[in-house]
Amino acid sequence: MTTHDYITLDERWSARNYHPLPVVLAHGEGAWLTDLDGRRYLDFLAGYSALNFGHRHPDIVAAAKAQLDQLTLTGRVFHHDQFGLFCRELAELTGTEMVLPANTGAEAVESALKVARKWAYQVKGVPDGAAEIVVADENFHGRTTTIVSFSTDAEARDEFGPFTPGFKVVPYGDADALRSAVTDNTAAVLLEPIQGEAGVVVPPKGYLAEVRQLCDDTNTLFVADEVQSGLARTGTTLALEHEGVRADLYALGKALGGGIMPVSAVVGRADVLGVLRPGEHGSTFGGNPLACAVGRAVVRLLAGGEFQERSRELGAYVHARLGELDGVAEVRGRGLWANVRIAEGRPTGRKVSEALAERGVLCKESHGNLRVAPPLVITREEIDFGVDAIADVLG
Structure with a gap:
């Protein structure tokens, strides 16, 4: 079959909730992908942080293969020999006390919302059915019905209602607006x-510390969605560490599966996650043996700090190089995670992504800008290859 055949097959039999670039990928290793015709591409997106360790990292693949020969699924009605070790090691890595495994990032966020509401009724004393969650505008936490209920993106919301109540939306980075929105019925702030x-919007310095203080003052939970930002993407294990701030609950995902399979979790305070009782929440595949083995391999890779350091050092390099390009109006972000705002009069949107693919770089436009987030295994020479391609397209 040809590239055209595979694309035609996809378009005939799959729901069109994505608009992929016209390449058919067949192999990946490290920061590189190869299509059906043997052409190589530098991965400058890394699956929106799901591929922090690159394609088929040998340690993660080895852990998956070893577990495939042993046990893959039990359901949580039984114990298995990978579960407790995964929970302990992930808690130790993140400096938290308890772990609630799940599968996808959206599932982790949904689970955190449920836990926050349960905690509000049981511990804070919020009247039944009155718990509120305060969120920020321009947020992205997933695409389930409840999550799009508090999205401000029309594309995510339009024609998917009626929506789940119980959410207040305030401007991101505005501590005063947040303070005005929090009441005695506020269960959590989700950011x-x-x-x-x-x-890739970095909030004003001090904002996250103000959020933490406000939550402390009002007995409100701070829930951090670190599905994309967590696990070394920004140069620290958790992005909140840049501001010296701790959340009560964290939603983790994407990179936790090592690019092998979906693995996510809510991690945080034991007295908060401890409100759950058997039968109140569950997931058939959450915390399965294969997922735990893969997650443990990811935790081991992060434990030494090498990938956090690579993200810091190479992130500074890629930000500097992108900022020097003619045709770039602004570069923002942190670590190996950047949003490139393209100057007026230059190619934008999908045209940029298609032109980059023709030059052997796979990247993605976002709201007319360019999202740059390569695997953390990338080298300076590979960064130069990608940035030079961007310069060529914008020139």
Whole structure:
């Protein structure tokens, strides 16, 4: 079959909720992908942080293969020999006390919302059915019905209602607006430490510390969505560490599966996650043996700090190089995660992504800008290859 055949097959039999670039990928290793015709591409997106360790990292693949020969699924009605070790090691890595495994990032966020509401009724004393969650505009936490209920993106919301009540939306980075929105019925504040889909938006310095203080003052939970920003993407294990701030609950995902399979979790305070009782929440595949083995391999890779350091050092390099390009109006972000705002009069949107693919670089436009987030295994020479391609397209 040809590239055209595969694309035609996809378009005939799959729902069109994505608009992929016209390449058919067949192999990946490290920071590189190869299509059906043997052409190589530098991966400058890394699956929106799901591929922090590159394609088929040997340690993660080895862990998956070893577990495939042993046990893959039990359901949580039984114990298995990978579960407790995964939970302990992930808690130790993140400096938290308890772990609630799940599968996808959206599932982790949904689970955190449920836990926050349960905690509000049981511990804070919020009247039944009155718990509120305060969120930020331009957020992206997933695409389930409840999550799009508090999205400000029309594309995510339009024609998907009626929506789940119980959410207040305030401007991101505005501590005064947040303070005005929090009441005695507020269960939690849910934020991305860096807003990914909005354009890798870093909040004003001190904002996250103000959020933490406000939550402390009002007995409100701070829930951090670190599905994209967590696990070394920004140069620290968790992005909140840049501001010296701790959340009560964290939603983790994407990179936790090592590019092998979906693995996510809510991690945080034991007295908060401890409100759950058997039968109140569950997931058939959450915390399965294969997922735990893969997650443990990811934790081991992060434990030494090498990938956090690579993200810091190479992130500074890629930000500097992108900022020097003619045709770039602004570069923002942190670590190996950047949003490139393209100057007026230059190619934008999908045209940029298609032109980059023709030059052997796979990247993605976002709201007319360019999202740059390569695997953390990338080298300086490979960064130069990608940035030079961007310069060529914008020139």
